[in-house]
Every structure is written in structure tokens, then in C-alpha cells.
Amino acid sequence: MDTIAEIPKEEYVLKCTSACAGCSDSLALRYVLKAAGPDTVLVVPACCTSVIQGIWPNTAFNVPVYNIAFGAAAACASGMSNAFRAAGKKTNVIVYAGDGGTLDIGIQSMSGAFERGTDFLYICYDNEAYGNTGMQRSGATPLGARTTTTPTGKTDAKKDIDAIIAAHDPPYQATAAAAYPQDLFKKVQKALTFRGPSFIHVLAPCPPGWRYSTEKTVEIGKLAVKSGMWVLYEREYGKLTIGAQSKVAMKKPIPLEDYLAPQGRFKGIDLQTVEILRQRIKKTFAKLAAEEAAP
Amino acid sequence: MKKIATGNKAVAEAVKQVKPGVIAAYPITPQTEIVEQIAEFVTGGELKSRYIPVESEHSAMAACIGASITGARTFTATSSHGLLYMHEMTNWAAGARLPVVMANVNRSLGPGWNIWAEHTDALQERDTGWLQVYVSTVQEAYDATLMAFRIAEHNDVLLPVMVNLDGFLLSHIMQPLETIEPGDFIPPIHLPHAIDVKNPAGYGGLTGPDQQFRFRWDIERSMRDSVKVIEETQKEFAKRFGRNYGFTEDYQCGDADVIIVAMGTLGKEAEVAVDLLRREGIKAGSMRLRWLRPFPKLNLKGKQVVVIDRDYSFGRGGILATEIMAQTKEEVASIIAGIGGQEVTYEDVAGFVRKRRMGTEFWFGVSGNV
Numbered sequence A: 001m002d003t004i005a006e007i008p009k010e011e012y013v014l015k016c017t018s019a020c021a022g023c024s025d026s027l028a029l030r031y032v033l034k035a036a037g038p039d040t041v042l043v044v045p046a047c048c049t050s051v052i053q054g055i056w057p058n059t060a061f062n063v064p065v066y067n068i069a070f071g072a073a074a075a076c077a078s079g080m081s082n083a084f085r086a087a088g089k090k091t092n093v094i095v096y097a098g099d100g101g102t103l104d105i106g107i108q109s110m111s112g113a114f115e116r117g118t119d120f121l122y123i124c125y126d127n128e129a130y131g132n133t134g135m136q137r138s139g140a141t142p143l144g145a146r147t148t149t150t151p152t153g154k155t156d157a158k159k160d161i162d163a164i165i166a167a168h169d170p171p172y173q174a175t176a177a178a179a180y181p182q183d184l185f186k187k188v189q190k191a192l193t194f195r196g197p198s199f200i201h202v203l204a205p206c207p208p209g210w211r212y213s214t215e216k217t218v219e220i221g222k223l224a225v226k227s228g229m230w231v232l233y234e235r236e237y238g239k240l241t242i243g244a245q246s247k248v249a250m251k252k253p254i255p256l257e258d259y260l261a262p263q264g265r266f267k268g269i270d271l272q273t274v275e276i277l278r279q280r281i282k283k284t285f286a287k288l289a290a291e292e293a294a295p
Numbered sequence B: 001m002k003k004i005a006t007g008n009k010a011v012a013e014a015v016k017q018v019k020p021g022v023i024a025a026y027p028i029t030p031q032t033e034i035v036e037q038i039a040e041f042v043t044g045g046e047l048k049s050r051y052i053p054v055e056s057e058h059s060a061m062a063a064c065i066g067a068s069i070t071g072a073r074t075f076t077a078t079s080s081h082g083l084l085y086m087h088e089m090t091n092w093a094a095g096a097r098l099p100v101v102m103a104n105v106n107r108s109l110g111p112g113w114n115i116w117a118e119h120t121d122a123l124q125e126r127d128t129g130w131l132q133v134y135v136s137t138v139q140e141a142y143d144a145t146l147m148a149f150r151i152a153e154h155n156d157v158l159l160p161v162m163v164n165l166d167g168f169l170l171s172h173i174m175q176p177l178e179t180i181e182p183g184d185f186i187p188p189i190h191l192p193h194a195i196d197v198k199n200p201a202g203y204g205g206l207t208g209p210d211q212q213f214r215f216r217w218d219i220e221r222s223m224r225d226s227v228k229v230i231e232e233t234q235k236e237f238a239k240r241f242g243r244n245y246g247f248t249e250d251y252q253c254g255d256a257d258v259i260i261v262a263m264g265t266l267g268k269e270a271e272v273a274v275d276l277l278r279r280e281g282i283k284a285g286s287m288r289l290r291w292l293r294p295f296p297k298l299n300l301k302g303k304q305v306v307v308i309d310r311d312y313s314f315g316r317g318g319i320l321a322t323e324i325m326a327q328t329k330e331e332v333a334s335i336i337a338g339i340g341g342q343e344v345t346y347e348d349v350a351g352f353v354r355k356r357r358m359g360t361e362f363w364f365g366v367s368g369n370v
Helices: A024-036 A048-052 A073-086 A099-104 A107-115 A161-166 A181-191 A214-227 A244-251 A256-260 A271-293 B007-018 B032-043 B057-068 B080-085 B087-095 B138-153 B212-241 B265-279 B319-327 B346-354
Strands: A040-044 A065-067 A092-097 A120-126 A172-177 A197-203 A233-236 A239-242 B002-005 B022-024 B050-052 B074-078 B101-106 B131-134 B161-166 B175-178 B248-251 B258-262 B284-289 B291-293 B304-309 B332-336 B361-363
Touching: A024 A040, A024 A048, A024 A092, A024 A120, A024 A181, A024 A214, A040 A048, A040 A073, A073 A092, A073 A107, A073 A120, A073 B022, A073 B050, A073 B057, A099 A107, A099 A120, A099 A161, A107 A120, A107 A161, A107 A197, A107 B057, A120 A181, A161 A172, A161 A197, A172 A181, A172 A214, A181 A197, A181 A233, A197 A214, A214 A244, A214 A256, A239 A244, A239 A271, A256 A271, B002 B007, B007 B032, B007 B074, B007 B101, B007 B138, B007 B161, B007 B175, B022 B057, B032 B050, B032 B074, B050 B057, B057 B074, B057 B080, B057 B087, B074 B080, B080 B087, B080 B101, B087 B212, B101 B138, B131 B138, B131 B212, B138 B161, B138 B175, B138 B212, B248 B265, B258 B265, B258 B319, B258 B346, B265 B284, B265 B346, B304 B319, B304 B346, B319 B332
Parallel strands: A040 A065, A040 A092, A092 A120, A120 A197, A172 A197, B022 B050, B022 B074, B074 B101, B101 B161, B131 B161, B258 B284, B258 B304, B304 B332, B332 B361
Antiparallel strands: A172 A233, A233 A239, B002 B175, B131 B291, B248 B284
């Protein structure tokens, strides 16, 4: 699949969701479900997607959606996957959770499900804050970003959930971005071919939370990759492959300021913090390049 | 088949016979033997269930919920802090109308670390929408667990059921056990709202102020309907297997002037106290409450009522006493005894009756000797 035209036309995220304008959560989900197809159940903990699907008795998603408490998505999916497999069903069980439900309150149940080898796909769409409750800091909020609970900018670094997942040694894990739908589509398709747990971490820029105008959602996502603030890669049975777009960024990243400046959440960020972020990008690039080069 | 077993083993035996599709549990004293026994059944191939060794009780109930909504039969077991840790999810299971069955081995709550019998753990789950039954013998633990599946999965109920047995006093006590072949007494599970990928639906999503109360009322409607289902199930069980159970187990209540009401093993101990008291000329009876939810209509008219609570609601009183006082105008003497495994003998129970002061609360071991 090389062009967007080859992505199936079937829609599983229907019109009239209650998503904000420019929402990349629903944008990413559209391609996730196109890749997964109709034999799929979504397990959704408390997050923006709880709202986006609409108000009962309506649903904006054309696959079954099981909503579950904030910290319990992966455990719920464990039970579901085991029950489906016991009944001889191949139905995809996909957790679609935000960064709060993944990095913070949901990390225990997620770790447990990965350790037990649960046959499911866990997708974390990361808008780098608690979006559903109006943008409070999360473990995924980057250093320097303003949220309603870090009004002068976050003083702690973003938690490296991908390293935590890697420590569970799942058959497949990847990063993706809503701004690169073909890449996301391919990764979801691939993830679902593995037996056991797989993980995809999707960058999902959020216009009201990150404070940029709605039409810039795709552009902001691309700037994140081009600047190195987000790196696209996948690991199959532990073997790392860095994505083409990120390879370009590793050779010649765009100035970090080009990514930070259009976002209100980084307004007033001091030079020292920007420098720490820049050093972190370098470190991440070096680490990933070394891992990819290793025999 | 006749054997000797602990209360925990009896629960595991019953679970083996109903063959849940998925069992998810986390060990906690004094429930541990239930999960160990089930894991052994599964590993040995005697039980073809999926056993999920989850990393917490919160996840145990979440996994049961995830499995149940696919239409699978599910079971878990816990105790004390484990039950409290899954509290968020026990509400979810009931709200989602999932017939999960759970054995709870009643145990005190910390601090301090006390692993002995108390009912406060389960009573803190009183308002979640779970049906709750309290048992007093190994045989009853087995029978009630079997019946729990039939009741929970009945289409007029579709609510989870908790089978409560006293930590150590029953979980670890060996008594005779007669196992049965339940056959079609436990029909195959059919969940009308099970997930169907061919007919996609949203479950548990945003629900407005114009709808939420309807779902809550529907839980209560089914809770009320469950009375009939429990009666039918217990009647059918007696017919097929010869053992009789009611909402309460009444002993010498007919002509009694004073009735002891208690739950679990203390309720059984009370029967011995009744014999003792009757020999002394005190017309006593005992009414062991089996079902706390749905709460049955108790016939206490014209009796003095001595309620023994192995639990407490701080700032209010013994929880069972409070429930009974809300239902009857008869005078109640409230006894708080057996907290955290405090030893209470039938002689002590007889003493509660002999020295009862109606309309008062008495803490055994604190308020002075009786």
C-alpha cells in the first residue's frame, strides 16, 4: 500500500462524532478501524474517545465499543480476548486509550496484560495531557508545556512509555502519528497479524489543548516528527526499524522552535528548557540509531 | 459423591462443575486456596476454563467484565482488601448487567493487618447492585455457589452474585461435603446483550440526566424480580438434590419470645445457643439471614430481636441491626461481636440473649461481660 487511495473506503468512525474541530484522536481512530475491519471490538477507558463516540443510545462508531473504568482497559481486554479465543473467535480486541489511561492510571493493568501475553492490540493516542477533563498535566506532558495544572510549564520530563513497553518484550510495538495515516494504517494491519500483545503509540495533537488553530493539526503532527520531538519506528520481535520520515529528521531536523512556536502551550518557554528538549532529541536519536545498527 | 473438604475447596468444586469460560482472580488470605485449587483443576485439564492470573483484584473484576460481555460464564474470588480494591469494578459489573459470580471470604479490614473473619468487607459492597448470600457450612458454600450461577444468569436477574463465607471459620474448616452432578440445573448461559460484531453497539458510553435513572431503576427492578428467581432456584435445588434453603434459616422461631438474627457461621452457632436457652426455659429462636440483597421480608412480629453484627458502620451502628430496625417496629438489642475474628462461642451468644437490654447497643468484650 503506497497511496492513500488504497486505504479501504469503509468508514467505522461515522459522521457526527462529538469530537472537537481538528481532533486527531478521531482522525487516528478512523485509520485504525479501517485497518482493523469490522471483526473488531474497541475497549475504551475514560478518555476523549468516551465523549467522541456520542451520547447513548447513539454511537458514532460502527464496531462494538466497550467503555470501561479509567484504570481497567487492558484488564477488561484480557478477559475479552481470552473469552473470544476460548470460543474460537479471532475478533480483534483493541484498546484505544489516551495517555492518562495508559501512562498513568492504567499502567498497572496494562503491564499485567502485556506480561501475561494477552492477544490484543493496545493503542495509546497521546495528546500529552488529560484532554477529556480540560488539559491537566499527565505523565506524557512534555517538559515546558503549559497545562491547567502546570500553568508556568511542566517541570518534569515526559515519561518514556515506549521503553516501559519494550521491557515487556512484546512481539510488536510501534510509534505512529495521526499526521501520517498511511504509516499508521500499515502498522495497525501489521500489529494485528501477531499473536500476543502489541502496542502502538500514536501522537495525537490537540488544538484546544495545545493551543493552535484547528486547521493545523496535520501540520503540527508533521512538525513533531520533522523536529525529532516524535520519532516514528517499529520493533518486531525486538528488531528496531526507524521510519523513513524520522530517518530524514535524524539527518537534518528542522529547528525545534518551528514546532514549539505555533503552539500556545509552549508560549514563554525559556531557552534553557528548549535546550534540554533539544539535547533529549539528540539523545533519543543516538539511542535509536545505535539500537537499529546493532547486529 | 461424599468427601471431606474446607469451605474454600467446596467453592472450587462447585466452580469446576459449572465450567466458567473465564476465571480471573488474584490471591489473598484467606481466599487463596480457592484460586490455587481452581488453577490446579485448569492445569490438570479437569476444568477447561481460561484462568487469567491477573495482577490485582481491580483487574480481576475488569477481566471478568470483559469476558462476561462476550457471553462467557465468569467467576472470581477475593476477600477483604481485595474486594475493596475492586469496588469500582463491582459497581461496573452490576451496572453493565453482567452475571459475574464471586466468592468472597469475609475478612477484616486494615489497619491493622487482621486476616480473620468480619463482614464489613462485603457490607461495604451492599449498595453496588450485587446479590449477596452468606453461608454457614461447607455444604452450603458448595450449594450456594452452584445456585449463584443459575440465579445470576437468569434472564430476569442478570446481576452479579456474591457468595460470602467466613474467613478461617468456614474457609479453612473441614466438614463433610456431598457433591452433585448439576446437569441441566445450570442451563447454558445466554447473555441477551452480549457483544455481536455483526450488530455493533456502544456499551456504557455517555448517558445523560434524562436516561441514567432509567438504568438505575432497571437494576432495582431486576433486584426485586430476583426474589422469585431465588425462591424458584432454591425450591428446584431441594427437589432435585434434597437440600433445602430459604432466604433465612429459621430455628425454633415459631413460639419464640426472643429471636437471634445473625449471618454466616455465627448464625449457625446461634442454633446451639437456642438449645441451651430452651433448656433454661427461655423461649429463644434463631433466624440466620442468608440473603442480604435482596433483603427479605422478615417475620419478627411480636418478638424481641437480638441482632449480632460481625461488622459496623461507624457513627450509625451494626449494619444488620440497622437494616432490621428499618424494616420492623419490634425492639432490637444490637450486639457487636466477632470483629476481626474475635472468638464468640454459643455460650457467649446465649449470654447475649440472657442479658439483653432492648433498644441498646452492646460491644462484646468492650461494654463489660455478659
